[in-house]
Amino acid sequence: xxxxxxxxxxxxxxxxxxxxxxxxxxxxxxxxxxxxxxxxxxxxxxxxxxxxxxxxxxxxxxxxxxxxxxxxxxxxxxxxxxxxxxxxxxxxxxxxxxxxxxx
Numbered sequence: 001x002x003x004x005x006x007x008x009x010x011x012x013x014x015x016x017x018x019x020x021x022x023x024x025x026x027x028x029x030x031x032x033x034x035x036x037x038x039x040x041x042x043x044x045x046x047x048x049x050x051x052x053x054x055x056x057x058x059x060x061x062x063x064x065x066x067x068x069x070x071x072x073x074x075x076x077x078x079x080x081x082x083x084x085x086x087x088x089x090x091x092x093x094x095x096x097x098x099x100x101x102x103x
Contacts, residue, residue, distance in 0.1 A: 001036060001100045002064045004073075007056035009092040018042055021058050021086055028082035029062065034069020038062050056094070063100075070097070 010017055025040040039061045064070040073079055087093075 002067050002070045003096075003098045003100050004060075004062045004064060004070055005096040005098075006060040007094045007096075008058040008060070008090055009055060009094075010057045011089050011091045013057050017089060018057050021089070024082055024086050025058070025060055028078045028085075029060065029073075032069070032073045032076060032078075034065045034072070036063040036065050055092075067099075 008021060010021065022040055022042070029040075030038045039059075041059055043057060043059070062073075064073065
């Protein structure tokens with residue numbers, strides 16, 4: 001499996017702008033072949049330990065059943081439409097992809 005995690009830091013970090021990005025993630029990114037799980041949310045309040053990275057507003061986590069499914073998602077028209085509609089408000093988008101194995 002492949003874990004695709006993206007942490008978005010927004011230029012306009014208002015509640016409305018965050019809600020717009022959350023809705024757009026759900027609309028464009030949640031229904032692709034090979035998705036095992038899809039989650040999107042905001043920075044958790046109250047978790048402020050020294051090890052917590054709090055430099056983001058919206059987090060996206062998608063678990064794919066294969067690298068091929070991930071690669072197809074990256075090239076899909078809806079993924080490109082998501083980027084076109086939302087990237088102008090991204091101060092930063094950090095992407096963390098990892099191959100996962102079960103114990």
